[in-house]
Amino acid sequence: MKLTHALSALPFLGILGGIFFANNAEPYVLGLPFALFWVTLWVVLTALIMAIVYRLDHR
Amino acid sequence: MNAALAVIVAVAALAIGLALRARRGHDMDLEQWSVGGRGFGAIFVFLLMAGEIYSTFTFLGGAGFAYGSGGAAYYILGYGTLAYVLSYYLLPAVWRFATPRRLVSQADVFTSAYDSRALGVLVSVVAVAAMIPYLALQLKGLGIIVSQTSYGAISSTAAIWIGAVALSLYVAAAGIRGSAWSAAIKDILTLSVVLFIGIYLPLHYFGSFGEMFHRVEEAKPGFTALKGDQLTPVWFSSTVLLTALGFYMWPHTFGSALAAKNEDVFRRNAAFMPLYQLLIVFVFFVGFAALLQVPKLDNSDLALLSVAKDAFPQWFVGVIGSAGVLCALVPGSMLLIASATTVAKNIVRGVNPGMSDGATSRLSKLMVPAIALAGVAFVFAGGQTLVTLLLLGYALVTQLFPSLVMGLAAPGRVSKQGAMAGIVAGVGMVAAMSFAGATPETASTVDTFIGGLPSFLGQLNLAIVALLVNVLVTVAVSAFTRGSAGVPSGRFRRDVPAAEHAIVER
Numbered sequence: 001m002k003l004t005h006a007l008s009a010l011p012f013l014g015i016l017g018g019i020f021f022a023n024n025a026e027p028y029v030l031g032l033p034f035a036l037f038w039v040t041l042w043v044v045l046t047a048l049i050m051a052i053v054y055r056l057d058h059r
Numbered sequence: 060m061n062a063a064l065a066v067i068v069a070v071a072a073l074a075i076g077l078a079l080r081a082r083r084g085h086d087m088d089l090e091q092w093s094v095g096g097r098g099f100g101a102i103f104v105f106l107l108m109a110g111e112i113y114s115t116f117t118f119l120g121g122a123g124f125a126y127g128s129g130g131a132a133y134y135i136l137g138y139g140t141l142a143y144v145l146s147y148y149l150l151p152a153v154w155r156f157a158t159p160r161r162l163v164s165q166a167d168v169f170t171s172a173y174d175s176r177a178l179g180v181l182v183s184v185v186a187v188a189a190m191i192p193y194l195a196l197q198l199k200g201l202g203i204i205v206s207q208t209s210y211g212a213i214s215s216t217a218a219i220w221i222g223a224v225a226l227s228l229y230v231a232a233a234g235i236r237g238s239a240w241s242a243a244i245k246d247i248l249t250l251s252v253v254l255f256i257g258i259y260l261p262l263h264y265f266g267s268f269g270e271m272f273h274r275v276e277e278a279k280p281g282f283t284a285l286k287g288d289q290l291t292p293v294w295f296s297s298t299v300l301l302t303a304l305g306f307y308m309w310p311h312t313f314g315s316a317l318a319a320k321n322e323d324v325f326r327r328n329a330a331f332m333p334l335y336q337l338l339i340v341f342v343f344f345v346g347f348a349a350l351l352q353v354p355k356l357d358n359s360d361l362a363l364l365s366v367a368k369d370a371f372p373q374w375f376v377g378v379i380g381s382a383g384v385l386c387a388l389v390p391g392s393m394l395l396i397a398s399a400t401t402v403a404k405n406i407v408r409g410v411n412p413g414m415s416d417g418a419t420s421r422l423s424k425l426m427v428p429a430i431a432l433a434g435v436a437f438v439f440a441g442g443q444t445l446v447t448l449l450l451l452g453y454a455l456v457t458q459l460f461p462s463l464v465m466g467l468a469a470p471g472r473v474s475k476q477g478a479m480a481g482i483v484a485g486v487g488m489v490a491a492m493s494f495a496g497a498t499p500e501t502a503s504t505v506d507t508f509i510g511g512l513p514s515f516l517g518q519l520n521l522a523i524v525a526l527l528v529n530v531l532v533t534v535a536v537s538a539f540t541r542g543s544a545g546v547p548s549g550r551f552r553r554d555v556p557a558a559e560h561a562i563v564e565r
Contacts, residue, residue, distance in 0.1 A: 008144050008147065008148075011140060011141055011144050012141060012144070015137045015140065015141060015296075015299060016137075016141075016296040016299060016300060017296075019137075019285070019292045019295050019296060020292045020296075023130075023284050023285050023286070023292050024284050025272070025276050025280075025281065025282075025283045025284050028269055028272065028273075030268075031267060031268030031269035031272065032268065032272065032340075033130070033272050033276070033283035033284060034284070035130050035133060035283065035284040035285065036130070036133055036283065036340070036343070039133045039136045039137055040136065040337065040340055042137070042140065043136055043140045043333050043334070043336050043337055044333075044334070044337070046140045046141075046143070046144060046333045047330060047331060047332075047333040047334045050143065050144060050147060050329045050330040050333065051330040051331075053147065053329075053330075054147075054326055054327065054329070054330050057326070
């Protein structure tokens with residue numbers, strides 16, 4: 001498996017799989033219930049990951 | 060007319076005026092009308108995509124779903140994000156296939172990939188069927204905005220008719236270039252309004268975001284996570300996956316992919332489009348603030364405007380309503396144009412290949428009000444919430460995903476009979492469950508129909524099961540029909556000769 005493909009799979013793991021472990025109101029992070037913080041965190045991480053994938057693909 | 064409605068009417072008139080102005084100087088042949096030529100650069104395509112993605116659903120439906128169902132609403136954040144990851148791989152493949160062949164629509168791509176006009180017609184019928192609830196959603200949203208900001212002066216029935224007329228006028232004025240310009244205004248207005256009210260309302264009423272969420276949890280323990288009986292993490296994951304796969308299967312999102320100048324646009328977008336999703340978090344804040352401040356609304360979709368009316372003077376409610384109106388007009392116009400051209404070009408001309416360009420173009424313009432009427436009928440037919448309408452559309456349109464991906468990635472492995480049988484099976488299941496009364500908030504999961512299953516199966520979104528059946532039927536039927544007339548002709552598999560590229564990149 002190429003590195004870029006493995007990286008692209010991470011957001012799926014984080015959002016689709018991670019929610020089972022992050023499904024709580026507590027602890028609150030930045031004022032957000034943990035479940036909301038978790039999904040929001042992955043939105044930002046996904047942008048970062050796809051920027052890295054883009055760089056790797058355009059070397 | 061009150062101050063709120065006056066602001067809204069002014070903004071709607073500005074949008075229609077801009078659309079008219081943008082159109083001047085452009086020929087209106089069919090190809091230009093539907094994909095605006097292939098001359099859009101990165102920023103334009105970005106605005107265009109953002110324009111369609113931020114619809115009334117994000118604005119009113121997102122707040123309403125958070126208000127009504129709490130943590131389940133987070134699915135909206137997740138599916139767009141994952142769809143952009145998919146788009147990094149999917150859209151360049153579609154673009155590479157479509158551009159040298161000068162394919163201008165989704166149906167053209169299926170027809171060409173499987174060398175089957177019948178498949179193109181089937182795909183178009185499914186796509187139009189999926190777009191009707193999506194269009195109904197925009198009309199319903201327009202209706203809510205107009206009736207709410209009239210402070211009761213305009214009934215919601217009259218407001219929906221006004222919305223349908225405004226939308227048809229806008230489309231008649233615009234074509235695709237008009238939408239791109241209005242999308243720019245809409246994005247700036249939506250961004251400012253949502254950021255402002257999403258931050259202001261929690262701070263104004265509760266002092267901090269944390270305090271607001273603590274109070275929600277005190278009133279309804281577990282509400283800000285997925286702790287309900289129906290809308291569990293299993294529902295969340297299956298729904299996020301389903302809707303992420305369907306994200307680019309709409310003829311209008313698919314169409315904007317065909318409009319790009321080069322395939323790298325999509326890859327660059329994939330890195331920054333997810334950030335656009337963050338805006339939705341602020342929409343959730345509004346929904347949760349409304350839950351504490353204006354509880355017990357009959358219709359959860361009224362949450363955003365109800366809390367706004369509680370907090371702000373009329374003219375500012377008008378500004379919020381204007382953002383909402385643009386959020387309905389811009390994507391609504393894309394939906395209407397896409398459905399009208401799909402019916403004329405891919406269904407009617409698909410069945411009568413001899414139809415002239417002129418007749419097809421005239422028919423697609425005639426279809427605009429006809430389809431708007433179908434949307435109105437759909438709104439009046441049922442009392443669904445915005446999220447129910449969206450999930451119904453997605454349940455249908457995602458059924459096109461397997462045969463598109465298999466057709467592009469492994470040409471010849473799936474037969475046209477297999478693709479058609481799979482789509483019919485998947486759509487048939489979705490239709491059956493819709494007629495059986497399944498709605499996302501009450502009964503969209505497997506255990507509504509089959510009791511006694513372990514929870515990880517019972518709480519799956521039903522449409523994902525339909526998708527699985529679709530794939531199995533596609534593969535099984537292809538195994539029996541492969542090697543017959545169903546194999547796509549070789550010319551679609553090889554790279555297109557350089558000369559053909561030269562024509563397109565003129």
